[in-house]
Amino acid sequence: MKTLRSAKCGETVTVQKLGGEGALKRRIMDMGITKGTSIYVRKVAPLGDPVEITIRGYELSIRKNEAENILVD
Template identity: 55%
Template sequence: MSKTLKDLKPGQKGVVLNLGKKGPVRKRLMDMGITPGVDVEVVKVAPLGDPIEVNLRGYELSLRKDEAEHINLK
C-alpha cells in the first residue's frame, strides 16, 4: 500500500510520486503545482479532518481529503 498525502500528519513532509486520479481532477491538481518530484508539507488539518492545508513551492494550499488521497508520495 502506498502512502498518500491524506496519511500525513501536521509537520510531516513527503515528495510527490504521482497523481493516481485521471481526468479533470488530475489536471486541476497539476495546475495548482502538485507535480511529481515536488516537496509537500502538511501545515494543519481542520478539526473534522477536511480540508488539509499544505505548503508546496513556497505557498499554502488547502485540499479536500478526497483530493489528497489521490496524491501518492515517496
C-alpha cells in the same frame, strides 16, 4: 506508499505519483502538485477536510478526496 491524506501534521513529503483521472488530475497539476515536488503538511482540520499544505513557497488548502489521489513518500 501512502497518500497525502494520511500524512501527519508537520511532516514533509515528496510526491511520487498522481492518481485520479481527467479533470481531477488536471486540477491537481494546475495547483503545482507534480511528481517530485516537496510538500509540507501545515494543518489538518479536525474532521480531516481540508488539509493545509505549503508547496513551492505558497500555502494551499486541498480537499481530502484530492489528497487521497496524491501518492507520497
